[in-house]
Structure formats: C-alpha cells, structure tokens
Amino acid sequence: MNETTESPAVKLTGLTKSFGANRVVQPLDLEIGRNEFFSILGPSGCGKTTLMRMITGFESPSGGSVELDGKNVDGVPTKSRDLNMLFQSYALFPHLSVYENVAFELRVRRTPKREIDGRVREALDLVRLGAYAERKPAELSGGQRQRVALARAVVGRPAVVLLDEPLGALDQKLRKEMQFELKRMQREVGITFIYVTHDQEEALTMSDRIAVMSEGRVLQVASPTEIYDAPASRFVATFIGSCNVLDGVVDAQGRTVVVPGVGELPASVPPDARPGTGVTLAIRPERVRMTASGTGTPPVGAVAGTLVERVFLGDEWTFHVRLASDAVLTVSVPSGEEAAALGAIPNGGSVVLSWLAEAARVLPAEEVAA
Amino acid sequence: MERVTSWIARLVFVFLYLPIAALIVYSFNSSEVSYRFDGLSFRWYAELFRDQMLLESLRTSAIVGVIAALLATVIGFLTAFGLVRFRVKGRGFFLGAILIPLIVPEIVLGVALLTVFSTVGVPTGLFTLVLGHVVITLPLATLVLMGAMSSLDPSLSEAATDLGASPWMTFRRVLFPLLRPSILAAFMLSFTTSFSNIVISTFTSGVGTTTLPLRIYSSLKTGLTPELNALGTILVVLTLGVILIVGVSQMRRILAGPRP
Numbered sequence: 118m119n120e121t122t123e124s125p126a127v128k129l130t131g132l133t134k135s136f137g138a139n140r141v142v143q144p145l146d147l148e149i150g151r152n153e154f155f156s157i158l159g160p161s162g163c164g165k166t167t168l169m170r171m172i173t174g175f176e177s178p179s180g181g182s183v184e185l186d187g188k189n190v191d192g193v194p195t196k197s198r199d200l201n202m203l204f205q206s207y208a209l210f211p212h213l214s215v216y217e218n219v220a221f222e223l224r225v226r227r228t229p230k231r232e233i234d235g236r237v238r239e240a241l242d243l244v245r246l247g248a249y250a251e252r253k254p255a256e257l258s259g260g261q262r263q264r265v266a267l268a269r270a271v272v273g274r275p276a277v278v279l280l281d282e283p284l285g286a287l288d289q290k291l292r293k294e295m296q297f298e299l300k301r302m303q304r305e306v307g308i309t310f311i312y313v314t315h316d317q318e319e320a321l322t323m324s325d326r327i328a329v330m331s332e333g334r335v336l337q338v339a340s341p342t343e344i345y346d347a348p349a350s351r352f353v354a355t356f357i358g359s360c361n362v363l364d365g366v367v368d369a370q371g372r373t374v375v376v377p378g379v380g381e382l383p384a385s386v387p388p389d390a391r392p393g394t395g396v397t398l399a400i401r402p403e404r405v406r407m408t409a410s411g412t413g414t415p416p417v418g419a420v421a422g423t424l425v426e427r428v429f430l431g432d433e434w435t436f437h438v439r440l441a442s443d444a445v446l447t448v449s450v451p452s453g454e455e456a457a458a459l460g461a462i463p464n465g466g467s468v469v470l471s472w473l474a475e476a477a478r479v480l481p482a483e484e485v486a487a
Numbered sequence: 488m489e490r491v492t493s494w495i496a497r498l499v500f501v502f503l504y505l506p507i508a509a510l511i512v513y514s515f516n517s518s519e520v521s522y523r524f525d526g527l528s529f530r531w532y533a534e535l536f537r538d539q540m541l542l543e544s545l546r547t548s549a550i551v552g553v554i555a556a557l558l559a560t561v562i563g564f565l566t567a568f569g570l571v572r573f574r575v576k577g578r579g580f581f582l583g584a585i586l587i588p589l590i591v592p593e594i595v596l597g598v599a600l601l602t603v604f605s606t607v608g609v610p611t612g613l614f615t616l617v618l619g620h621v622v623i624t625l626p627l628a629t630l631v632l633m634g635a636m637s638s639l640d641p642s643l644s645e646a647a648t649d650l651g652a653s654p655w656m657t658f659r660r661v662l663f664p665l666l667r668p669s670i671l672a673a674f675m676l677s678f679t680t681s682f683s684n685i686v687i688s689t690f691t692s693g694v695g696t697t698t699l700p701l702r703i704y705s706s707l708k709t710g711l712t713p714e715l716n717a718l719g720t721i722l723v724v725l726t727l728g729v730i731l732i733v734g735v736s737q738m739r740r741i742l743a744g745p746r747p
Contacts, residue, residue, distance in 0.1 A: 195648050196653065201650065204646055206640050210646075210665075212664045221650050225652045225656055269650070273651070
C-alpha cells in the first residue's frame with residue numbers, strides 16, 4: 118500500500134457553493150472514512166445533492182477543496198476521479214444489455230479484454246443478476262435496474278460510490294429489502310458509500326454515520342443512535358423520528374427546566390447551562406410514560422394533562438395529550454396490556470405524564486422553529 | 488350517427504388515395520391523353536428513360552436533396568445539442584432565429600436569397616440551391632432533434648462521464664445510438680422537403696440546375712405528358728420502399744426480445 122493509507126476516503130475543507138447570490142452550501146468541513154457507509158440526510162432543497170455533485174465534479178465549488186484518498190482533486194474532471202455515482206434515475210443505457218451496461222466503464226477505460234468478462238460476471242453475481250446479463254434495461258423491474266446500476270457503479274472498483282436517493286423510485290416493500298441488500302453489498306465490496314437521502318429511516322438503518330443537513334449547513338455528524346438519542350439541535354430532534362419539543366428556561370438551580378404554564382419539568386440540564394437561559398426541551402414519544410389520573414402516586418415531576426386523541430397503529434398506540442399550557446405532547450406505547458388499558462381512557466379523560474430526567478434533552482432555543 | 492362518421496372516414500380515405508391510385512393506373516395507359524384509358528402499355532416508362540431533360544432534373548433534385556439534408560441534419564444536431572444541453576445566454580433568441588424561416592413566407596425568403604446572391608455576386612446554381620434548401624430544412628431538422636434530445640435523461644451522459652468516457656466516447660457510445668432514429672427522421676424530413684420544393688428553387692436555381700418540381704411545373708404550359716405519371720409512380724414506389732425498409736427495421740428493433 119502507499120503512504121496515503123491513513124488518509125480519509127473523502128475530505129472536504131471549507132467547501133461551499135453559490136448559484137448567483139444564493140448560497141446553497143455554506144462552507145463546511147467533513148471527513149468520510151474508508152469503507153464507511155456515510156449518509157447525508159436532509160429535506161429536499163437542503164443542499165445535499167449539490168454537495169454530492171461537487172464531490173463527483175459535476176459542479177465546481179465556489180470555494181474550499183475536495184480531497185479524495187488524500188489527494189486534492191480540485192479541477193480534476195469527473196471522468197478522472199476515482200468514484201462512481203448511482204443516479205436517482207439509474208441512468209442505465211437503454212440501448213445496451215445489462216452485461217454491456219456493467220462492462221461500459223471497463224471498455225471505456227481500456228481494461229484488458231480477458232479481464233472484462235470475469236469482472237462483469239463478478240459484479241453481476243454480487244447483485245444477484247447473473248442470469249439477466251443479456252436483458253435490456255427496459256425488460257427489468259425497478260429493483261433489478263437499481264441493482265444493475267449498482268453493479269455498474271462498483272465494477273471499476275472505485276474508492277467511493279455516491280448514491281443519490283437510489284430507493285426513491287421503489288415501492289415501500291422493495292425499499293426495505295434493498296436497504297439490507299445495499300448494506301450487505303457495501304460490506305462485501307468494501308467501498309465507501311456516500312448515501313444521499315431525505316428518508317430518515319433509510320439513513321438510520323444503513324449508515325455508520327449520518328450528517329444531517331438543513332439550509333446548506335451540516336448540523337450534526339454522528340452515528341445513527343447518537344443522532345436519535347442525542348440530537349444536537351431542535352431541527353435534528355424533530356427531523357429524525359418524531360419528537361416532542363417544549364420551550365422553557367433553565368431554573369435557578371440549573372437542574373430542571375421551567376416551561377411557562379406547565380411548571381418545572383425533569384430534564385438532563387447540561388452542567389454548563391446558566392440559570393435563566395431559554396432552552397428547548399426534546400422528549401421522544403416512546404420515553405414518555407402515561408397513566409390515568411388517580412391511579413397510584415404520580416412520580417416526581419409528573420405533569421397533568423387531558424387526553425385529546427388516541428390512534429391505534431397496530432404495533433403501537435399513539436396518544437395526544439394537551440397540557441395546561443395548551444401544548445400537545447405525543448406519547449407512544451407499544452401494543453400490549455398496558456396500551457390496551459390506556460386505550461380505554463376516553464377522550465377528554467385526565468392523565469398524568471412522566472419521564473426520566475435523562476430522557477428529556479435540553480437543546481439551545483431556536484428563534485424560528487425549523 | 489356512427490354509420491355517418493364511418494362513411495365520412497371511408498370517403499376521406501378514398502379522397503386521399505384515389506389520386507395516387509389514378510396516377511399509377513394511368514402510368515400504364517397507352518393513350519396520349521390522360522382522360523381516356525386505352526389499354527396497358529409500358530410506353531411512358533420507355534419515354535421517361537429517354538427524356539434526358541427530365542432525368543437530368545431528377546438527378547439535380549436528388550443531389551441537392553441529399554447534400555441539403557445532410558447539412559441540415561449535422562447543423563441541426565449541433566444546434567439542438569447546444570440549445571438543449573446548455574442554458575446559454577440568448578437561448579430564446581437563437582431558437583427564434585432558427586425557426587424564423589418556418590414562419591416567413593417562402594416567397595419572401597426566395598426573393599431575399601436571390602437579392603443576397605446577386606449582391607454578393609454568387610452565380611445561381613447547385614451551390615445556391617443547396618444554401619436555399621438548407622435555410623428551409625434546418626428549422627425542421629433542429630426541431631425534430633431538439634424534441635428527441637430533450638426526452639433523453641440528462642443523467643445518461645453524466646453517467647457516461649462518471650464512468651470515465653470522454654465527450655467523444657459519450658457521443659459515440661451513448662448519445663448517437665440513442666438518437667439514431669431521430670437523426671434518420673431529421674434527414675428524411677429534410678430530404679423530402681428539399682425534393683418537393685418549388686418556391687425557393689425558383690429563385691436559387693440557375694441554368695442547367697433545374698430541379699424536378701420546377702421541370703414538371705414548367706411543363707404545365709406545354710401540357711402534362713403521361714410520362715410524368717410514370718415518373719410519379721416510380722417515386723411513389725421508391726418512397727414506399729424506403730418507408731418499408733426503415734419501418735421494418737424499426738419494428739424489428741422494437742419487437743426483438745432478449746438475444747438468446
């Protein structure tokens with residue numbers, strides 16, 4: 118191996134892009150490791166596609182630089198970058214067979230003829246489409262086309278494969294299957310995957326790390342569990358999964374959060390939080406415990422509320438509870454005896470909510486809810 | 488009501504194809520006059536192949552048609568590529584400028600061309616004929632190719648680039664094979680437009696470069712001879728032949744299943 122073994126697969130330094138006066142990607146730094154399954158997650162229009170296109174070289178950055186495998190590639194054309202892209206539309210060549218689609222890169226890069234067949238077969242076997250080599254893309258299902266596109270992207274053994282919302286065009290069931298398939302294939306080929314998506318579930322199930330983007334900024338880069346359990350901002354908390362948010366201030370002792378109209382609520386206030394600062398309290402619905410009023414002693418820091426709606430979702434119940442401040446919290450309870458008992462509480466019934474202090478994250482207040 | 492419409496449809500068909508049928512039937516008529524059928528004969532075909540003037544004009548039309556259609560297709564391809572692929576400044580202006588010959592009356596174009604040629608001092612002949620025909624066929628070829636190109640997924644050429652293909656390889660391996668039917672269509676449309684043109688040819692042809700339509704038109708004065716029926720029949724058969732060949736090969740491509 119050469120001396121660049123230790124360098125990250127992709128390193129972005131101060132990378133930014135503007136279209137006219139409109140800055141779609143704010144200057145950002147990011148390192149993506151070798152063999153990492155890295156997701157860039159954000160709502161449409163957050164700049165994630167532009168970011169990806171700058172890595173591929175389809176867009177030239179307005180500032181900053183891109184390093185691939187330790188080498189600066191600013192000004193290097195797309196065709197000479199050691200990466201491939203899997204397009205949202207798959208972009209299979211409709212006039213070529215599956216075999217020739219996969220062989221395209223090898224032929225274009227003048228790989229020795231005797232090598233081509235073996236490598237194409239290997240790539241097709243990886244995506245389990247060996248039997249479809251002679252078909253045309255139009256004769257394949259959406260999921261199969263997707264696999265051909267993947268085989269075509271990995272056949273040249275690039276260091277990095279970028280995937281642009283590749284599951285967007287598939288139906289729900291196929292999407293779930295492909296999530297596992299993609300992860301399996303990524304492990305098998307040992308290539309860095311950069312996966313761009315707006316679907317938080319895809320990002321959570323497949324990624325080693327996730328970068329959450331909004332309005333051209335990377336808000337948080339962390340593992341899926343960390344992103345979910347310890348979101349760094351209100352946007353991340355509400356964009357990934359569902360989350361209850363309440364605005365309040367840190368109390369005088371710096372131990373709990375006072376929410377106007379509700380009172381003191383248990384929260385994991387960071388030690389450096391100054392009393393009186395405005396904060397956002399974020400609590401996942403599954404971390405909230407709900408009991409009917411008058412059943413036993415309510416735990417410390419419990420909040421009274423009124424049940425306004427119950428929704429049965431099959432594997433869980435979702436309850437909407439209005440607090441004294443008129444804020445509505447969501448509580449989810451997995452189906453079972455407890456949920457069934459709670460489901461028997463009529464709309465308008467009084468309930469008591471409680472949670473552990475560590476379940477309530479304290480986040481910096483944001484002026485505008487994202 | 489349905490019976491009425493179905494009869495109207497039949498009448499329209501008769502009206503469309505009766506002249507062509509009559510043309511073919513009368514080309515085998517032995518009579519000198521076209522309104523009386525005297526009996527079967529190949530006489531007019533024989534006369535046609537002895538009519539040097541007519542054959543000469545057929546040759547001129549074919550040469551002009553092929554060259555003008557080739558030029559229109561090549562220039563049209565490049566124009567369409569530029570306009571579809573790049574958001575260039577003044578795109579609307581360019582598009583408008585190319586399509587103007589479709590809107591301006593041909594007679595005006597013809598006069599304008601002749602004015603320019605005589606001002607610059609270019610003698611009318613094959614060269615001016617071709618230029619004139621490119622002016623009227625270029626918009627057609629451009630429109631056909633623009634339509635085809637904008638229906639192509641732009642990520643196809645990005646994918647080719649991403650996989651290491653140079654612009655030329657992208658064209659040769661991806662764009663050209665996918666656009667081939669449309670390129671052929673643009674060429675054919677340009678050729679037939681040029682081949683049947685009278686107005687522009689009137690102004691741009693010179694001595695010795697009379698096109699076939701001009702020759703036929705001028706023979707109206709002396710009276711149409713039945714040999715024109717023979718010529719017409721040959722052209723109809725040729726056209727049908729080309730359509731069949733192109734059509735069959737297209738159908739085969741569409742119907743062809745996976746190769747064994």
